[in-house]
Amino acid sequence: MTSLPVSVAVLGTGVPADRIAAAVDGRADLTLTAHRPLTEAPPSGTTLVVVVPSLADDVKALVPQLLRDAFDVISTAPPESETEISEACVAAGRTFHSTGGFQSAVAARITRSLAAAVREVDHLELxxxxxxxxEGLHPWSSPSESGVGGSADAARAAATAVAGWYTAGLRVLEEGGFGTVTDAESVVTVEVDADEWxxxxxxxxxxxxxxxxxxxxVRTAGTAPLRYRLTTTTxxxxxxxxxxxxxxxxxxxxxxxxxxxVLDAIRPVHESGPGISRRDLAITYLSRDERL
Structure with a gap:
């Protein structure tokens, strides 16, 4: 472990990438080496790379290559090829972490604690x-990209496209409520409400x-508060x-x-051993997760 600033490059465009880059630049324990599009390489002197893709960006090859190039990597998208990422981590002695890119991480942390406090849980619903x-929210560049404002078929396709991004939240809740995590795959169904046109x-x-x-x-267009409701059934x-x-x-x-x-994960990822790590939402450090 070291108290020296971690040298960070942010790759990605749009509001979330801009905000992350500005926050890194404002931290005394971090140094921003560059804020560039995903198509450009990090500059020399960079230790850790934050990858902020949109749904339209394909980072399947980018993340393993960055790891092989000896950068630690944090991505706001779930891993595309877990085996390849793990092999790249081990080969280069680097660490990968995926935040999932969703605001639900903090809500899951709180609701997980509530779920863990209840005994003999039969079902959890968040x-x-x-x-x-x-202007959209990560990873959607606009409400229409999430399916809001378009046709019913487009809305269902858009919801299915991000289904994998919600897997981490599901497993966090499962572990909090039941103490175990299964290997079952999640299933998504989509309902839409439309106007007369x-x-x-x-x-x-x-x-x-x-x-x-x-x-x-439940996704709509507008500026209403962000709200989460956890129902525990026993x-x-x-x-x-x-x-x-x-x-x-x-x-x-x-x-x-x-x-x-992303910001909270930078130093723990930098100080972790090689491999894929996850944020344990119940506590404040990173631990190896062989399920990823």
Missing amino acids: VEEIALPA GAVHTVTATHVLDDRVTYRS AVGRSTATVEFQPAGGVHPAEHLTARE
Whole structure:
């Protein structure tokens, strides 16, 4: 471990990448070496690279190459090729971490603690209510990219495209409520509400894992608060807890939480041993996760 600043390059364009780069530049324990598009290489002297892709960006080859080039890597997208990433980490002695890029990480941390406090849980349901501003929210560059404002078919395709991004939240909740994590794959169903002309104004994507954890994301356009509601079902009844995040300083809470997760992970990733690491949402350090 070292107290020297970590040299960080941010690769990606758009609001979240800009915010992450500015935050890195403002930290005394970090040094921003560059903020560049994904198509450009980090400069010499960089130790860790933050990759901030949109849904349209393909980083399947980029992340393993950065690891092989001897950079630690944090990506706001889930890993594309876990085996290749793991092999690259070991070969170059570097560490990879995926934040998932979603604001739900903080909510999952809070609700996981609530779930873990309940005994003999039968089912957990987390409902996310998120309003997308005109400039979009990571990883969507606009509300229409999430399916809001388009056709029903487009909305369903858009929701399916990000289904894998919600897997981490499902598994965190499962581990908190049940103490174990299964190998089951999550299943997503999509419902839409449209106006009289067929334009979708609400997309509800319901993700179910092993029939005991449900994560329902309700997406609309606008600037409403970011809200999460956890319902815990046991043999004796149900309990509900709600967490709400308000905008502050003109910054959407979802963008703030996404950037926060990246920033909090930089130094632990830099100081971790080679391999794929994850943020354990119950505590404050990184640990190896062989499931990734």
